[in-house]
Amino acid sequence: MPDSGYYLRKLEASDTVQNFKTGNSSFLPLKTFLQKQAKQFQQSSIAQTYVAITGDKRVIGFVTLTCSEIDLQNGYDVADCSQANGYEFLPAVKIARLAVDTRYRGCGIGSILLDYSIALIRDRIVENVGCRFVVTDAKSEAVRFYEKQGFVLLDSEGNQSTEHRLMFLDLMTV
Ligand SMILES: CC(C)(COP(=O)(O)OP(=O)(O)OC[C@H]1O[C@@H](n2cnc3c(N)ncnc32)[C@H](O)[C@@H]1OP(=O)(O)O)[C@@H](O)C(=O)NCCC(=O)NCCS
Helix, strand or coil: CCCCCEEEEECCCCCECCCCCCCCHHHHHHHHHHHHHHHHHHHCCCCEEEEEEECCCEEEEEEEEEEEEECCCCCCCCCCCHHHHHCCCEEEEEEEEEEECHHHCCCCHHHHHHHHHHHHHHHHHHCCCCCCEEEEEEEHHHHHHHHHCCCEECCCHHHCCCCEEEEEEEHHHC
């Protein structure tokens, strides 16, 4: 890692996002989102972005959260509330974007951003609004990363072969 000092907080208008590197061209949409859309989405309350940021305000990792829901397709049983299993959709927060600058990968920033998000969801949302799951559409390359953080792949036929696979975390189990 080029330098080790960073901390986590919400994205601010003056943060530097232009130097963010995503590497592989398939990750370019993540960079485009950070550089062109994240601040506007935040101001418009469409999605909130939290960043790992250096002392000189360079974003080196980010996670974007938005409201969502999950269709468990009978692939998971909510054991402590059987009535909930009768609903097609259950409440969730979606990890809409997550990326760490290539120069800082493998140093724990991705998992720290996820832990931060889960703590935020539990403390601020679960406590005040019904919300049981965290969901994400994981690129196949990122499935193992999410599994290490406790996420599971939805066990449904169509979910095994798509480019983006639905993964979820039951907040009552962490
Ligand atoms: C996926 C990503 C966010 C992980 O961030 P990171 O800071 O490099 O991850 P961490 O250092 O916190 O890694 C945590 C653990 O996951 C593992 N891991 C990280 N990326 C992985 C990957 N792509 N495949 C398998 N394991 C991975 C690490 O080895 C580490 O394992 P350990 O705890 O046993 O040591 C980062 O690689 C990235 O930005 N990738 C490109 C964009 C992307 O795929 N985003 C995901 C949403 S689709």
